[in-house]
Amino acid sequence: MKTTNRRQFLGGIGRSVGSVAVGYALADRLGFAETLARFAPERLRFGRLDPLVDRMQATPADALLPLLAQRLRGGTPLADLVAAGALANARAHGGTNYDGYHALMALMPSFEMAAQMPEPFAALPVLKVLHRNARFIQASGRAQADALEPLGADAESHSLVESVRARNLPRAESGLDVLERRAPAQAYEDLQTVVRDEMNVHRIVLAWRAYDLLRLTGPEHGVTMLRQSVRFCIEENESNARRGRAENEIRSLLPRLLEEHGLAGRERGTRKADEASIERLADTFFSPDRAAAARAAAAALAEGLDPEDVGAAMSLAATRLLLNDPGQTNSAPGKPVGSVHGASVGVHASDAANAWRHVARVGGARNAFASLIAGAYHTAGQSGYVGALPNDHDGEPCTKEDPAALLSEIDGRVRARDQKGACQAARRYCALGHPSERLFALLLGFAVSEDGALHAEKYFRTAQDEHAVARAPHRALYLVALTRVMASHFGFPAPGCEEARTLLAT
Secondary structure, three states, X not given: OOOXXXXXXXXXXXXXXXOHHHHHHHHHHHOOHHXXXXXXXXXXXXXXXXXXXXXXXXXXXXXXXXXXXXXXXXXXXXXXXXXXXXXXXXXXXXXXXXXXHHHHXXXXXXXXXXXXXXXXXXXXXXHHHHHHHHHHHHHOOOOOOOOOOOOOOOOOOOOXXXXXXXXXXXXXXXXXXHHHHHOHHHHHHHHHHHXXXXXXXXXXXXXXXXXXXXXXXXXXXXXXXXXXXXXXXXXXXXXXXXXXXOOOOHHHHHHXXXXXXXXXXXXXXXXXXXXXXXXXXXXXXXXXXXXXXXXXXXXXXXXXXXXXXXXXXXXXXXXXXXXXOOOOOOOEOOEXXXXXOOOOHHHHHHHHHHHHHXXXXXXXXXXXXXXXXXXXXXXXXXXXXXXXXXXXXXXXXXXXXXXXXHHHHHHHHHHOOOHHHHHHHHHHHHHOOOOHHHHHHHHHHHHHXXXXXXXXXXXHHHHHHHHHHOOHHHHHHHHHHHHHHHHHHXXXXXXXXXXXXXXXXX
């Protein structure tokens, strides 16, 4: 007798009436979608979230938005929508699809942005990203196909680090599975060891954002979320091997610096640096010499400097890369000449620095030291792509003083895509000590309404996050940099955003 699994069954219903999404909706209305979830053991399962995950993965983007709006009106928490979207993304893409992991990395930032939105539009940032998530799942042919399958019940203990470096995926995932069940904190620290083997912005940001999503998915889905980083690392390592690319210098430099500076067995330092010292260290991290930046970070940490201050210097250097960037020299879809939004030097450096800092806060002191040294190395070496001065240094100064008038000026210059003028007005607003919350609220609207070339949500939260912990003299730089990015990406509305806004207003 031929058996039919749940996906085939729902697919049959969907084809008979026009789509898999309709098939699932019919099963849901008939009351047996959750019963079906008990069958098809070949699929990765997610407990109470499983029916919602299946719907997220199977439903086309435009059909998904009304269903999600209905769920919200019915009482489904927004956090559940984000969690289900993340798990659907992980199962569909497995961390190795460029568009896919960018959508995943935007999910937690969109959830945090939702808390800052006025009613009834609180869910708008999330619905925008879930629409993107669904589009990418459909475009990659993963609506009914999974990149991640269940791991066997007979997982064996293997060294996660050795297995990833050997590019042995079965052993690496088995080792992760065993270690995650026994010692989740150690599993994440071991994963960071191989993340640090290459200086790739997506390698570190995915490692952080996937972990951060566990706040919503729950720690029981830790293996599913972290398998994405394992697969990303192995795929990149395979690509490097095929191209005959030499091992990254950081792989041998990092353990040597940890040993030379006696950092392996030390606790985090607590000595606070003054603003001038942070700026000098940031100059080193901005320099073209990556090894010198790594050595400077190791020396500062060995001298007992608070890791937060080393991270602050790294963040400042990354923001300087964004402010000094002359912009794209060639036009691309959604990114005209002069653009700095999307995958630009400064946005990438800022998101990476933010991720290195967060990873450094998780786990033990050795992980913190290693992450900050690697982060300093990663941030340096890029100043050759940008100018010596901020891009708006020759912009027309803004002379207005009233906060409302300045916000109106910033709004107008962003809409005119006048990056220099917008930065000058933002500098003026901050210099006069006006409330940062009001400027963030204005820029939030642009971060939500525009597409942002995959990076709007991440970078908005990066700038806001770094501003919150920066020293007072440095805070304005994050608002100016964010203003510039909003002016750069204005004029390219996000697909699905207006439809979601209409659904939430009704």
